Amino acid sequence: MLAWAFTPGPVAYVHAQSSASTAADTVAPTTAPAQAPATMPAEPTAAPATAPAPPVRPVAPATAASAPAQIKSNIPKSNVPRPTTAIPQTGCVTVQCHPGVKRFNVLHGPVNVDACDACHTLTSAREHTFKLDRVRTAMCTFCHKTQITGPVVHKPVQTGDCLPCHDPHGASNKQFLRGKTMNDLCSACHKNVIAGKSYVHGPASSGACGACHQAHVAQYPKLLIARGRDLCLGCHAEMKRQIDSAKVKHKAVEADCLTCHEAHASNYPMETRQPPLQLCTGACHEKIKAAATASKYKHSVIVDGQACLTCHTAHGGELAKLMRTTPVKLCMKCHDKKVDAPGQRVIEPVPEVLDPLMIKHGPVRQGNCGGCHDVHGSDVSRLLAKPYSEGFYEPFSLDTYELCFDCHNKQLVLMKTTSTITGFRNGSTNLHYVHVNKVRQGRSCRACHSTHASTNPMHIRESVPYGNWKLPIQFTPNKTGGSCVTGCHRKFAYDRVKALPIDRPPPPAVDKVTPSTTPSTTPAMSPEEAKALAGKAVVPLIALADPNSLKSPTSGAATQPASQPAAAPGGAANVNSLGRPDMKPRISPAATEPAGAAAPTTKPKEQHQ
Numbered sequence: 001m002l003a004w005a006f007t008p009g010p011v012a013y014v015h016a017q018s019s020a021s022t023a024a025d026t027v028a029p030t031t032a033p034a035q036a037p038a039t040m041p042a043e044p045t046a047a048p049a050t051a052p053a054p055p056v057r058p059v060a061p062a063t064a065a066s067a068p069a070q071i072k073s074n075i076p077k078s079n080v081p082r083p084t085t086a087i088p089q090t091g092c093v094t095v096q097c098h099p100g101v102k103r104f105n106v107l108h109g110p111v112n113v114d115a116c117d118a119c120h121t122l123t124s125a126r127e128h129t130f131k132l133d134r135v136r137t138a139m140c141t142f143c144h145k146t147q148i149t150g151p152v153v154h155k156p157v158q159t160g161d162c163l164p165c166h167d168p169h170g171a172s173n174k175q176f177l178r179g180k181t182m183n184d185l186c187s188a189c190h191k192n193v194i195a196g197k198s199y200v201h202g203p204a205s206s207g208a209c210g211a212c213h214q215a216h217v218a219q220y221p222k223l224l225i226a227r228g229r230d231l232c233l234g235c236h237a238e239m240k241r242q243i244d245s246a247k248v249k250h251k252a253v254e255a256d257c258l259t260c261h262e263a264h265a266s267n268y269p270m271e272t273r274q275p276p277l278q279l280c281t282g283a284c285h286e287k288i289k290a291a292a293t294a295s296k297y298k299h300s301v302i303v304d305g306q307a308c309l310t311c312h313t314a315h316g317g318e319l320a321k322l323m324r325t326t327p328v329k330l331c332m333k334c335h336d337k338k339v340d341a342p343g344q345r346v347i348e349p350v351p352e353v354l355d356p357l358m359i360k361h362g363p364v365r366q367g368n369c370g371g372c373h374d375v376h377g378s379d380v381s382r383l384l385a386k387p388y389s390e391g392f393y394e395p396f397s398l399d400t401y402e403l404c405f406d407c408h409n410k411q412l413v414l415m416k417t418t419s420t421i422t423g424f425r426n427g428s429t430n431l432h433y434v435h436v437n438k439v440r441q442g443r444s445c446r447a448c449h450s451t452h453a454s455t456n457p458m459h460i461r462e463s464v465p466y467g468n469w470k471l472p473i474q475f476t477p478n479k480t481g482g483s484c485v486t487g488c489h490r491k492f493a494y495d496r497v498k499a500l501p502i503d504r505p506p507p508p509a510v511d512k513v514t515p516s517t518t519p520s521t522t523p524a525m526s527p528e529e530a531k532a533l534a535g536k537a538v539v540p541l542i543a544l545a546d547p548n549s550l551k552s553p554t555s556g557a558a559t560q561p562a563s564q565p566a567a568a569p570g571g572a573a574n575v576n577s578l579g580r581p582d583m584k585p586r587i588s589p590a591a592t593e594p595a596g597a598a599a600p601t602t603k604p605k606e607q608h609q
Contacts, residue, residue, distance in 0.1 A: 078096060078097045078098055078099070079096055079099075080096045080097065082128040083125075083128055084125065084126050084127075084128065085125050085126075086122060086125045089114045089115065089116050089117060090114050092114065092116050093111075093114070101169050101170075102169075102170070103170075104167075104169065104170025104171055104172065105170075105171075105172050106170055106171055106172065106173060106174055106176065107169065107170040108167075108168060108169050108170055108176060111169045111170060117133075118133075119132060119133055119139065119168070120132065120133065121133055136160050136161070137159075137160030138160075139160075139162070140160075140162045140166075140168075141160075146216060147216065147217050148216065148217065149217065150217035150218065150219065151217075151218070151219055151220075152217065152218045152219070152220065152221060152222075152223055153216070153217050154214075154215060154216050154217070154223060157216045157217065164178075164188070164189070165177060165178060165185055165215070166178065180207070181206070181207025181208075182207050182208060182209040182210055183204065183207030183209060184207065185209075186209050193264040193265060194264055194265040197264075197265030197266060197267055198266070198267045198268075199265060199266050199267065199268060199269055199270070199271050200264070200265040200271075201262075201263065201264055201265060201271050203235075204263075204264040204265060205265075211235070212224060212225060212231060212263070213225065228255070228256045228257075229253070229254075229255070229256055229257045232257045232261075239315065242315065242316065243315055243316050246315070246316025246317055246318070247316075247317070247318050248316060248317055248318070248319065248320060248321075248322055249315070249316040250314060250315055250316055250322060252284070253314075253315045253316060260272055260273060260279060260314070261273065275307070276306055276307040276308050276309050277289075277292065277293075277302070277303060277307035277308060280307070280308045281293075281308075288308075288376050291374060291376040291377040291378070292376045292377045293377070294377075295374075295376075295377030295378050295379055296378070296379040297377065297378050297379065297380070297381060297382075297383055298377050299375060299376060299377055299383055300341075300342075301334065302375075302376050302377065310330075311323060311324060311327075311330050311375075312324065326367040327367055327368055327369045327370060327375075328353055328354070328364065328367040328368070328369055329367070331369045331375075332350075332351075332353065332354055335347070335349055335350055336349055336350075336351050336354070337349050350452050352450075352452055352453040352454075353452050353453055355453065357455070358453035358454065358455060359453060359454055359455065359456065359457060359459060360452070360453045361450075361451065361452055361453060361459055362407070364452050364453060370385075371407075372384060372385060372388075372403060372451075373385060384403055385403060385406075386402040386403040386406060387399060387400065387401075387402045387403060388400075388401065388402070388403040388404065388445075389401065389444040389445065389446065390446075391444055392443070392444060392446070392447050392464070392466055393440075393441045393442065393443065393444070393447075394442050394443075394444045395438070395439060395440055395441075395442060396413070396436060396437045396438055396439065396442040398410055398413075400444070401413070401436075401444075401445060404445055409421060412430075412432050412433075413432050413433055413436045413437050414433070414437070415430050415433060416429070416430055416433050417429060417430055418430045423458075423496060424458075424494070425494065425496055426481070426494035426495060426496075426499045426500060427495070427496070427498065427499025428499075429499065431494060435447075435448070443488075446464065447464055448460060448461060448464070448473065449461065456475050456477070457477055460473060460475040460484075461473045461475075466487065469487070471486065471487035471488070472485075472486060472487055473486050474486065480495050480496050480497045480498075481493065481494045481495040481496055481497075481500075482494065
């Protein structure tokens, strides 16, 4: 009988034991069996009813050096005494002798035809002992002409240990592999690479190690069937097609998929090595990491959830920087509605950037939100790349408008007169300079311009938030200029070709002097004053745009700033001859005198009385 070949233990056959095995690979029991009779009784029934149970051949204890992995047999043991004479091979496997050897769906050829002597040779009929026909390194390869040499050879193949992986009698598969799956088989020697992981690669999940690895010999390290990304794309054919057709390819994809992915399993979707932000910025995009994680103002879609993959495709695409679609469309997936930001801030929607009827700011028109915003993170509010005033009034400083002057010429607010820098001028008077370049209350860009888009040329606003009030602009353009009626001042117009005069109100009425009445205390204009006034140059319209000089819409009276003293009786204090606040500091002497004329002299009041 062959009971010794199937007893549980680290090895099924003597040839798989350590090198300390006895010569000729003959099985030697560790203890002497009970003495067997010289001949078998004629009739089994003649044996005494109380005869002791037949001795069972002992099994050598397992040792760590027996094999690289334990090989345990679940074949039931024989339950009858071993014979003491030679028996036909057809009697080796019966219900009582070596039961279960043929229980497999797929049988090894010799087993199928009861050719036990193809591998085993009887050495003692009386002891019923056998030896293997050949040394262990040649036992299987005598029949199975398998390649066992190459650049990379599996260690069991090198040492001729076929039995740790194969069952010599049969199995549920054509390769006679042990275990239900290759994962069961491989994990007997190799650590379990999928244990405790949330996301498992398909082949590893189904135990198909052979989908990527050769079993015996391979051309590539780790017995892989191909090198680098060629291995992955052998299965991921659709991904290969996308990568090959992409105009812009991720450099990591052109190298090795394992740069970003685990081969067997991971705790992150798509078996990536780390979450998206850490994966992308860990070893490659370090500048982006600094902006995303260390900036004062962080963009939530960059640091949360899908992070980089919210806007970028990982492998390849049609757009620069691996963008999923144009930047403005990506941004508007969130910013078409209110967004609750940290610190109880609410970011208002900007649907106007997608409105085809609106006149767009240049970067918006180009679909490039990154023209003004640092989308990964910034130290400037609203994720702006550089400072940009959020107020209505600003003391003039070039630093306040650093963002704007990345594109626009800063001379726009530095030159008092120009014929080329801007179209917002009255003749040559630069009206940007007039509005912005003020020591105390210069108007910021957003006082007149909409940042993203507007219904007016040059992105002039319909209105601007001023506290709880939407301050109207009411801008009306024409071919050479335009006009506006704002909450700041009454209607003013400008013309680039021919400077327009200020639409001044008429001078106050002068009481007539009659013999029967007391002369009025209001001084009459002398002929010299009238002549001098007629020769004054026109003051550009915006020069009088100071809101402190505007008339109240309810009273019609001139509004005085709180810091100025009230007019003296008779209207003489801080009031010019036209009844308006004195604007002389804004008028140069050269502009107020006609050529060749002497400067007029204001006479003391008593000379007019």
